[in-house]
Structures are given as C-alpha cells and as structure tokens.
Amino acid sequence: MSHIEANGKTKRKRSSVSRREQCRANQQRYRNKQRNHQLELEQSVEQLHQELDSLKWRRRDLTSRERISHGPWTIVAEVFHLLETSFRSPWRLTNTEEMLKHADIRHSLAFLRESFADDVSMGDLTGADMLMEQLRRYSLYFGDPQIKLNRIEAVASGVMRATATLSVTVTDFTLRHVLPHLEKPVGRGEEDEHQSLREKLMGARLTCECSMTLLSDEQSGRIVRLMASIDLLPSLIRLLGGLENLSSVLDHAMFSQECVVGGNMDHQTADKLSSGSFAE
Known part of the structure; x- marks a missing residue:
C-alpha cells in the first residue's frame, strides 16, 4: 500500500x-x-x-362582604371550612411565621375579622385572636383531627347551631398539653399509677359528636358569642372501661366545659394572630 x-x-x-x-x-x-x-x-x-x-x-x-351580608348561614359554613382545612394541614399553624406564608390562612383570618365582633367570646376567652389560638392548639395537640359538618339550623333569630362529628387521635402531645397529670413521673422511685391509662389512651382514635352555637348581633350580623360542646364521654367510657378510670382521666384534664383546651393562653402569639400583618 x-x-x-x-x-x-x-x-x-x-x-x-x-x-x-x-x-x-x-x-x-x-x-x-x-x-x-x-x-x-x-x-x-x-x-x-x-x-x-x-x-x-x-x-x-x-366577595367576603357580600357573603357576610347573606346572613349567618355562610359564616357558620365558613367557620367549619376553616376547621377542616386547618385540621388537614396542622403544620401551617405551627407558629405565626409559618402561618404568614399561606394565603389561605391569611384570608381566613381576614374573614374572621370581618365576620366576628372584636370582643367575640368563647367561655372565658375574648377576641377572634384567642379563638384562632384555640384552633392552633386543637390542630397540634391531637393527632389527625377530622371534623364533618352534619347539620346547620337556625334555632332563633340571631342564633345558629351546627352539629358535627369530630375524630381525634391521642398522641404524646395530647398527654403533655391536655392530660399532663397522666404523664410518666420524672423522679426515680415514684409510683407510675397512670401507666395502664396511658397505654389505653395512647394511639386511641376517639370519635364524638359535637355542636357549635353561634350568636350574632342583629345590627351588624357579626358573631358575638360562640358556644361549643364536645361529647367525649361515650368514646372514653368504651375505651377506658369504667367511670373510675374516666374520672381519673378527666378530673384534672386541661379541657374546660366550654371546650377550651390547654393551659394559659399565649397572649403574645394571640396578639400576632389578630394583627394587621396578616392582611394580603
């Protein structure tokens, strides 16, 4: 080649x-x-x-003002909508900074300011900010809270009543913040008298009937008082097996007859919830 x-x-x-x-x-x-x-x-x-x-x-x-002018029916439905969405995404309510990130939460707060009187009350609590703090606590203190609205009815002029089914799971947070008297003793040698109750409660799914009555001001149409009722007794009796155990659980529970959950309210957090910084 x-x-x-x-x-x-x-x-x-x-x-x-x-x-x-x-x-x-x-x-x-x-x-x-x-x-x-x-x-x-x-x-x-x-x-x-x-x-x-x-x-x-x-x-x-x-359109919030227009909806409010339609009457209390829409307000009640909106309250339960807020409950449902908050329960589905409890991490959004972890703290004020996290809440500010989500437009739906900000708008819900704006709706509450529009729909509720400044001095709206629930039990000894006063102000929509305190009610939002209670919602935050329910969302965080119980596992997988779910609420299903069953019925809305007008009881009298300016009085609306809603019935629903609430389901929650007992978690470590529940024991720590709602049933702290049942927690395991910290000190050595102390008798753990509530161990059997904790074992029954931990991870248990409680389903109960609840109701919410909302009283509105006739002139403004805003909600001035909210009364809640949660019937825990049937679920707890079935779970605990007797009135003595039921008494041990509920006697010192951080859960009032008005369904206020947890200890002293964090006024600093509550004040932030009602501040104008949540506006869009």
Missing part, C-alpha cells in the same frame, strides 16, 4: 470519528435543550398554579 493511500484512509477514519463525536455532541445539546425546556415548562405550570390560587383567594376576599 502506498504512502498516499495510507494517508487517505487515516484522514477518512479521522473524519468518521470526528463526525461521530460531532453527532454525539449534537445529540447531547439537543437533550440538554429538551431538558431545559421541560424544566421551564414545569416552572411555568407551577407559577400559573400559584397565580390561579392567588386569584381565587383575591376573589374570595373581594
């Missing part, structure tokens, strides 16, 4: 290798371009979803 022919074959081989490399490079650029395009599409879709959610909540905010 001549030197010229050898050089020709070498050049053709190099040219073939170069074309293959160029082809692979082109394919890689194409794949990168497609991947970048896909990422851009996904980001655009996510942005559109966020904008759509924002528009929905803005529309809701703009």
